[in-house]
Amino acid sequence: MSLVREDFREIIRLVAPGSRVLDVGCGEGELLEMLTREKQIDGQGLEISSAGVSACLARGLAVVQGDGDRDLDQFPSDAFDYAILSKTLQQMRDPRHVLSELLRIADQAVVSVPNFGHWRVRWALLARGRMPETKALPDPWWATANIHLCTLHDFIALCDDLDVRIEACAALSEGQPARPINPKHPVENWRAETALFLLSRKTSIRV
Amino acid sequence: MTKSVPAFPEVETKGGIWRFPADQPLRLDSGAEFAPLEMAYQTYGVLNESRSNAILVCHALTGDQHMASTHPVTGKPGWWNRVVGPGLPLDPDRYFIICANVLGGCMGSSGPASINPQTGEVYGLSFPMITIGDMARAQAMLIGALGIDTLFAVIGASMGGMQVLQWAADFPERIFSAVCIGAAPRHSAQNIAFHEVGRQAIMADPDWRGGAYVQAGVRPEKGLAVARMAAHITYLSETALQRKFGRELQSDGLSWGFNADFQVESYLRHQGASFVDRFDANSYLYITRALDYFDLASEHEGVLAKAFQLARDVRFCVLSFSSDWLYATSESRDIVRALNAAGCRASFAEIQTDKGHDAIFLEEPALDSALRGFMASAAERRGLK
Numbered sequence: 001m002s003l004v005r006e007d008f009r010e011i012i013r014l015v016a017p018g019s020r021v022l023d024v025g026c027g028e029g030e031l032l033e034m035l036t037r038e039k040q041i042d043g044q045g046l047e048i049s050s051a052g053v054s055a056c057l058a059r060g061l062a063v064v065q066g067d068g069d070r071d072l073d074q075f076p077s078d079a080f081d082y083a084i085l086s087k088t089l090q091q092m093r094d095p096r097h098v099l100s101e102l103l104r105i106a107d108q109a110v111v112s113v114p115n116f117g118h119w120r121v122r123w124a125l126l127a128r129g130r131m132p133e134t135k136a137l138p139d140p141w142w143a144t145a146n147i148h149l150c151t152l153h154d155f156i157a158l159c160d161d162l163d164v165r166i167e168a169c170a171a172l173s174e175g176q177p178a179r180p181i182n183p184k185h186p187v188e189n190w191r192a193e194t195a196l197f198l199l200s201r202k203t204s205i206r207v
Numbered sequence: 208m209t210k211s212v213p214a215f216p217e218v219e220t221k222g223g224i225w226r227f228p229a230d231q232p233l234r235l236d237s238g239a240e241f242a243p244l245e246m247a248y249q250t251y252g253v254l255n256e257s258r259s260n261a262i263l264v265c266h267a268l269t270g271d272q273h274m275a276s277t278h279p280v281t282g283k284p285g286w287w288n289r290v291v292g293p294g295l296p297l298d299p300d301r302y303f304i305i306c307a308n309v310l311g312g313c314m315g316s317s318g319p320a321s322i323n324p325q326t327g328e329v330y331g332l333s334f335p336m337i338t339i340g341d342m343a344r345a346q347a348m349l350i351g352a353l354g355i356d357t358l359f360a361v362i363g364a365s366m367g368g369m370q371v372l373q374w375a376a377d378f379p380e381r382i383f384s385a386v387c388i389g390a391a392p393r394h395s396a397q398n399i400a401f402h403e404v405g406r407q408a409i410m411a412d413p414d415w416r417g418g419a420y421v422q423a424g425v426r427p428e429k430g431l432a433v434a435r436m437a438a439h440i441t442y443l444s445e446t447a448l449q450r451k452f453g454r455e456l457q458s459d460g461l462s463w464g465f466n467a468d469f470q471v472e473s474y475l476r477h478q479g480a481s482f483v484d485r486f487d488a489n490s491y492l493y494i495t496r497a498l499d500y501f502d503l504a505s506e507h508e509g510v511l512a513k514a515f516q517l518a519r520d521v522r523f524c525v526l527s528f529s530s531d532w533l534y535a536t537s538e539s540r541d542i543v544r545a546l547n548a549a550g551c552r553a554s555f556a557e558i559q560t561d562k563g564h565d566a567i568f569l570e571e572p573a574l575d576s577a578l579r580g581f582m583a584s585a586a587e588r589r590g591l592k
Contacts, residue, residue, distance in 0.1 A: 044552065050573075053556040057577040060584025062522070064543055064555045074544040 007086055007112050008034060010170050010178035010196050014110060015039050019081035022046065022106060024068045024098075025088040028055035036061070044080070046071060069093045072101040080106040087112050087194070090146045100162050103201050109164075112172065112196040117151030117189040135174050136193045152189040159199065168198040218285075218292050218299055220276040222249035224315050225352050233310070233345050236338040243324060246349040247315025248272050248307035251291060252299030254355070260591050261355045262297060263346060264306040265363030265370035267567070268494055269435075269486055271314040274306040275299075280314075280485045286568055289575075296578040301591065302359065309366075310345040311337045311494050313487035317345075320421065320487040332418035337493060339366070339501045343373040347381065357381050359589055360582065364388035364567040365534065366494070369501050372514070372542065376503060379518035384585040386524045386578065389531055389567050391538035392511050392545070393502040398533070401441050402495040405434030409488045418489055431488040432479030439478045444530035444563030504545075511545035518546075522588070523553040524581040526574065533564040554581060 008031050015021060017039045023032050026045030029052070035041045045063035047053050056063035064071070068085070069092050083106035085098070090113055092098045102109040114136040115121075124132035131141040139145075150158070159166055170178040171192035181188045183195055224247045227233075232242035249272040254261060264274055264287070275291035277284060291297040297304055308316035311334070319334040350358060361382050363371040368390025375385050391398070409415055412430025416423045440448075452471035467473040507513035523546050527539035536557045546553040558573045560566045566574065 042552075050557065050559050054573055054577060056580075057524075057554060057556055058580035060580050060587065062552050062554045064547070064553060065557050066540075066543075066555070074547045076548055076550055079547075079550060 005030075006172050006174065006176065006178060007194070007196055010172065011035075011084060011086065011110050012038055013178075014168065014198050015041060015082055017041070020044075020079070022075070022080040022083045024072070024083060024085045024102070026056060026061075026063060027052050029059050029061045029063065031084070031086065032056070032061050033059055068098060072098065072105060075105045077104050078107065082106050082108050082110055084110045085112075086110070087114065089113050090148050090150065092148060095148045095150075096158060096162070099158065099164070099199075103162075103164060103199060107200065108167065109199040110196065111199060112194055113150060113155055114146070114194045115152045115189065115192045116149040117153065118193050119190045120193075122190070134193070152183050152192060152195055155195070155197070156183055159197075163202045165200050165202045166197055167200050170196045172196055217277065218251050218275040218288070220249050220251050222247070222272065224248075225349055227348060227352070231348070233341065233348065235335055236340045237336050239335045241317065241335055243317075244310075244345060244348065245315070245317045245321065246307050246310075246345060247312075248305055248349060249274065249276060250306075251275055251297075251304040252302050254303040254353075255591075258355055259357070259359060259589060260301065261303045261305060261350070261353075261358050262360045262362060263350060263358050263374075264291075264297070264304060265342075265346070265361065265367030266306060266309060267363075267365035267367050268438075268498065269482070269491075270309075270367070271312060272306045272308045273314070274304075278485070281481070289570065290578065296575055296582055297362070301586070305350070305353065307346055307349050309370075309494065310342045311490060311497060313490040318487065319418075319489035319493055329421040331421065331489060334489070334493060337497050339369050339373050339497055340377065340506070342497065343370050343377055346370065347374075347378055350381070357383060359591065360384045360386060360585065362386040362388075363390070365390060365564065366498055368534075369498070369503075372503055375518045375521055375523070376506070376514040379515075379521055382518075382521055383589055384522040384524070384581075385518075386526070386581065387539075387542065388526045388574070389528055389534050389539075389564055390542070391534040392504060392514075392542050394499050395538075399499045401437060402499055404437050406492055406495060408433035408437065409492060412488075415488065418492075420488070426483065427488045428483040431483045431486065431491060432476075434488075434491060435482040435486075436475040436479040439475060441533045442563060442565040444532065444561055446530060446561040447563050447565070450561070511541065512548035515546050515549035515551050519550050519552075521551060522581075522585050523551055524577070525553060525555045526577055527555075527557050528562070528564065528566045528571075529557050529559045530561045531564040531566065 021041045021043045023045045032043040053065040083102040120134045121132040169183040171181045172194040227244040229242045232240035233244045275285040275288045308314040311318045313320045323330045361374045368387040371387045409430035412427035414425040415427035455470040503514045504511040527536040543555040
């Protein structure tokens with residue numbers, strides 16, 4: 001049994017070797033360390049908690065103590081090949097701005113979000129009339145850090161709006177390997193608990 | 208008789224004064240040239256064969272080169288001996304660590320208390336005005352004289368951190384990594400204001416004698432002590448001061464006079480009185496002035512990021528202290544923002560502490576572990592054993 005978070009496995013698979021990676025909300029740097037070891041990346045973390053930053057520094061990772069909501073603007077455009085935002089977009093004050101910033105800073109973004117359209121979520125609301133508490137959304141409403149939840153289709157609509165191309169998508173479920181999906185398929189909006197997207201800018205230049 | 212065991216072992220040290228010949232003057236930011244330049248320094252550890260393990264540590268305003276060895280004047284242990292030593296973040300078994308007395312200082316490097324060889328007299332106020340940039344340039348001359356092309360790291364806290372930033376701006380190709388602790392990219396109005404209080408205290412002392420007190424055989428001890436007392440308050444957080452002293456009295460009851468009734472008064476008086484034994488008043492004037500003049504962005508069209516545009520290959524670590532109000536975290540954030548904007552690789556952490564600016568020199572495990580982690584990974588990238 002693998003102890004590695006299934007989203008980490010999928011991210012490590014997606015990231016090209018030797019690339020420059022910014023991990024927004026890098027925590028204690030587990031993912032950056034794995035990426036450094038397995039993909040020889042040149043990594044940089046952004047983390048809000050002092051404990052996380054200290055842990056990253058002790059691991060020898062480059063990390064800046066800061067807030068993904070506020071501090072992305074300090075990075076120059078195209079500074080990274082990948083910007084990673086794992087399971088935190090829904091906790092941002094301004095997810096739309098953050099998403100566009102990620103793709104300003106990096107050529108590609110790896111973003112994962114819990115799917116509020118998952119059938120268990122819908123069932124909790126429909127049958128019990130209560131806020132859902134699922135594996136992907138484990139906290140009660142009064143304790144959750146999630147303030148901007150969305151469904152798969154909502155997220156796709158935001159990408160369209162921002163002129164962002166979805167390069168790849170995988171459904172994630174705890175304890176199961178990532179499953180490549182077509183996020184636009186109506187069934188996936190019921191079935192995927194969490195979705196991980198590889199995003200890029202639509203580079204087509206409009207004349 | 209019991210022997211007291213020091214908390215940190217004495218680290219073996221070498222050192223001396225490098226006397227540059229008169230035909231190798233120090234070019235000053237003011238446009239003047241200064242010669243002959245003398246730089247006093249201490250070293251810890253051994254330079255490796257490839258000369259790739261040298262670290263320069265830049266000391267703070269009233270610090271000196273005796274970083275991890277007994278101070279020759281006070282007999283006290285080095286000011287950073289909890290960071291420099293075997294098994295510590297700056298390990299002399301691994302690195303060749305250099306600490307030089309700053310230009311303008313009074314522990315052997317050229318400063319206003321030095322003898323001007325042309326006149327045979329103490330420089331006093333005829334010593335040229337200096338800047339943080341001049342300090343870094345003098346250090347660079349010393350490093351070159353010691354046979355080192357590229358430093359593995361330049362590290363400094365407070366004023367030393369400003370010298371680190373100056374190194375990154377002026378000599379980026381000569382440093383592999385840089386650590387800037389509890390510093391700022393410029394001196395704020397409040398910083399300048401506190402320094403002005405200190406300078407006025409010195410110059411108001413009748414024994415200052417217009418700066419020529421050495422010739423008169425006196426010292427402006429009262430003024431310098433007051434300057435130190437005022438400055439020392441800025442090094443401590445309100446919380447630390449309250450915790451340490453509160454309203455505790457020196458003895459039972461008030462004196463109903465102006466003696467040091469409160470412990471905090473007694474503490475500050477002691478700080479002032481012990482400082483004058485080891486520091487020169489004119490040095491204090493010159494160095495505080497250099498700090499006030501410091502504004503790294505102003506040398507680069509007002510854009511701090513431009514100061515670092517040639518330092519993209521340097522690995523930076525910026526650390527601040529949450530309760531430091533002298534050089535607050537926001538100042539360090541400005542530095543980090545500029546580094547990021549310039550495309551430099553930077554780490555930044557705010558150390559949570561209530562000890563204020565002084566945390567640099569105090570027991571602060573989070574500082575040690577951050578420094579240790581950064582140095583270890585930089586050493587690995589540098590290929591140091």
